[in-house]
Amino acid sequence: MTTTTTTMDDGVYDAIVVGAGVEGSATAYHLAKQHQRTLLIEQFPLPHSRGSSHGQTRITRKAHADDFYTAMMADAYQMMFQLEKEAGVKLYRKTGCLYIGPADSDTLNNVESSLQKHGCVHEKISSSEMKARFPGFAVSADMCAILDSEGGILRADKMISAFQTMFIRFGGHLRDGEPVESIQPGNIVTVKTSKGLYKTRNVAIAAGPWASKLLKPLGLNLPLKCKKILVMYWKERTRGSYSVDRNFPVFIHKMKHPTAIYGLPSDEYPGLVKVCLHHGPEIDPDLRDEVDVTWVKDTVREYVTKHMPGLESVPSVVESCIYTNTPDSHFILDRHPRWSNILIAAGFSGSGFKISPVVGKAVCELIMKTTPSYDLSYFRINRFAPTSRM
Ligand SMILES: Cc1cc2nc3c(=O)[nH]c(=O)nc-3n(C[C@H](O)[C@H](O)[C@H](O)COP(=O)(O)OP(=O)(O)OC[C@H]3O[C@@H](n4cnc5c(N)ncnc54)[C@H](O)[C@@H]3O)c2cc1C
Secondary structure, three states: OOOOOOOOOOOEEOEEEEOOOHHHHHHHHHHHHOOOOEEEEOOOOOOOOOOOOOOOEEEEOOOOOOHHHHHHHHHHHHHHHHHHHHHOOOOEEEOOEEEEEEOOOHHHHHHHHHHHHOOOOEEEEEHHHHHHHOOOOOOOOOEEEEEEOOOEEEEHHHHHHHHHHHHHHOOOEEEOOOOEEEEEOOOOEEEEEOOOEEEEOOEEEOOHHHHHHHHHHHOOOOOOEEEEEEEEEEEEOOOOOOEHHHOOOEEEEEOOOOOEEEEEOEOOOOOEEEEEEOOOOEOOHHHOOOOOOHHHHHHHHHHHHHHOOOEEEEEEEEEEEEEEEOOOOOOEEEEOOOOOOEEEEEOOOOOOOOOHHHHHHHHHHHHHOOOOOOOOHHHOHHHHHHHOOO
């Protein structure tokens, strides 16, 4: 997928984006749209399934316990609709998102007040109402749920490809199968890949699970942990009973331990429902499958047996993906503390897909030094000061 559609006047790019996952692709899209001469570099041939952005579907929602995410999601939806128009492809299917938890939980109360504050259509649903409206779920009487009406399914692989297609159409250069080996800082940054040297005024590092490998030589030791996540599909006992056509929503079930279980209706693989644990064993991304995942399968099997009795209790299909987690589960969107023309977008902690249009716009604004559209104070590197010494 290597392209060279425009020529460089002085041989120096305005920006190089390292990593063509969803965050790097969204960043490159915004930069090229703003007429920045941009090169997007990806280590593997595209598309690939080694990072965090592959697969057909992701959950999107406005429901968040931290209201700054709900605020940003309004913009994320608008930009996703704009991308649908530009690329001529459908990226979203509305299903509603059920946020389930104990009736007295702080998380649920915070989700409800975030939705209220930002004028998002939602309902609070008791466990008996849940049983009536979503008969596929078996929940105990002390549970309740917030239904975020605008929650739904994102066509993940189509979205990432739409970002890349539009990036190229706006004049961007994309080089895949070309790992970045080193980044030499300076007013003009030199990026060395397996195939050559590139000069640029700014670099955005959006390397997902490999972020630490690129950042350590730049003196930045961020507390990022990679987790292997199992993407498990469970067969419906009655075909279609958990489908969008039967109004089955996407859902997140907040637990005390483990953190959460989430799921999507049968859709991309008819008859199979995606139900996953929001957690997994720590890994090196280059050795992703050399780890025991029995406990993850067992945890989700117990959940399915107890709460989704209309599904078989053995997963029919198991795929793998990676989270890159920060200690507080908030992202990192910031400048390098020493070199302000090196930007970092990392640590999306298993929830960065839906918000990628906002991430791309925010990094683009940092590079172009325009007025920021969002409050990025939650995402600063200096919150990890003790472990991120230069
Ligand atoms: C199973 C699963 C379910 C999820 N569900 C949801 C969900 O429902 N909703 C949601 O919003 N989010 C969800 N997420 C999270 C979301 O998918 C991630 O936050 C997002 O994909 C992170 O994208 P990224 O661009 O940071 O990382 P990646 O997709 O990993 O992209 C990083 C890219 O950088 C490249 N790279 C790394 N090093 C180099 C180098 N040296 N040179 C060149 N290229 C390099 C990598 O090859 C990779 O392509 C889920 C994630 C998983 C794994």
